[in-house]
Amino acid sequence: GTGAREEGCVFCGIVGGDVPAELVASTDRVVAFRDLSPQAPLHVLVVPRAHHADVVALGAADPATLADLVATAARVAADGGCTAGEHRLVFNTGTSAGQTVHHAHGHVLAAPGASLDGH
Ligand code: 5GP
Ligand code: ZN
Numbered sequence: 209g210t211g212a213r214e215e216g217c218v219f220c221g222i223v224g225g226d227v228p229a230e231l232v233a234s235t236d237r238v239v240a241f242r243d244l245s246p247q248a249p250l251h252v253l254v255v256p257r258a259h260h261a262d263v264v265a266l267g268a269a270d271p272a273t274l275a276d277l278v279a280t281a282a283r284v285a286a287d288g289g290c291t292a293g294e295h296r297l298v299f300n301t302g303t304s305a306g307q308t309v310h311h312a313h314g315h316v317l318a319a320p321g322a323s324l325d326g327h
Pocket of ligand 2: 213214217218219220221258259260310311
């Protein structure tokens with residue numbers, strides 16, 4: 209399904225408030241919360257409120273929400289202490305690419321006050 213809430217989807221559960229998460233930002237279109245298993249000093253997931261299987265499906269169905277997701281990622285990075293909101297935004301698309309939760313999400317990865325990869 210696309211657009212509405214999907215039964216059994218953990219990120220739909222977070223958006224709906226039924227699954228606990230540490231929210232860091234939200235808009236009328238997207239919600240941002242900390243990843244359970246952080247892979248960087250700042251690791252936040254930004255997801256559309258509506259269920260879409262992956263970022264490609266989201267962009268096709270609702271490009272304005274994808275644009276809001278990207279803008280929210282930069283705001284999360286800026287609020288998290290990243291100079292000029294700099295960050296890495298990663299979308300795993302499909303199981304073979306490592307996508308484990310099939311509700312579109314961008315990983316915001318950053319090292320506030322330092323840099324990723326030790327640059
Ligand atoms: P994927 O591999 O699908 O791109 O990323 C899924 C991400 O969701 C993983 O980094 C994983 O740690 C995170 N995750 C999975 N379940 C939950 C959850 O219930 N709460 C939070 N905050 N993160 C989750
Ligand atoms: Zn969902």
